[in-house]
Amino acid sequence: MNTTPTGETIQNLVKESRGKVVASFDLISSSGIRIPGFTLVNGKNGLFISTPSRPTPKGWQPLVYLPSYIRKSLEELVIREFHNLSKPREKEKQPAWKPPLEFSHAGQKEIEYLEWKKTKTFKNPKN
Numbered sequence: 001m002n003t004t005p006t007g008e009t010i011q012n013l014v015k016e017s018r019g020k021v022v023a024s025f026d027l028i029s030s031s032g033i034r035i036p037g038f039t040l041v042n043g044k045n046g047l048f049i050s051t052p053s054r055p056t057p058k059g060w061q062p063l064v065y066l067p068s069y070i071r072k073s074l075e076e077l078v079i080r081e082f083h084n085l086s087k088p089r090e091k092e093k094q095p096a097w098k099p100p101l102e103f104s105h106a107g108q109k110e111i112e113y114l115e116w117k118k119t120k121t122f123k124n125p126k127n
Helices: 068-086 105-119
Strands: 009-018 022-030 034-044 046-050 051-056 059-062
Touching: 009 034, 009 068, 022 068, 034 068, 046 068
Parallel strands: none
Antiparallel strands: 009 022, 022 034, 034 046, 051 059
């Protein structure tokens, strides 16, 4: 589960490649408030989370402040989930979907064609 010990949940963890940003995600607080715009950044000291922020004349100002204990547990969770996301998964082989032949007019024509291909004769539907 994508939940921290303090009850925060991450959603929509998506890999990205925007400079040092390697992923983005949304945070759902323990009280159910959704906060979009968090990022996972690859800095010179390793991966860390960045809170949503906006530009101001004095530089970038954070829009969300997290207590250090929440930031630490959230960072550990996001990094773990990011590494799980980065692992190659074995694709399950799924058969190609084909519409049921008996339910469509085109399907009936395909059955008639396959029958003709086998016998090189058509059945006369009027007989």
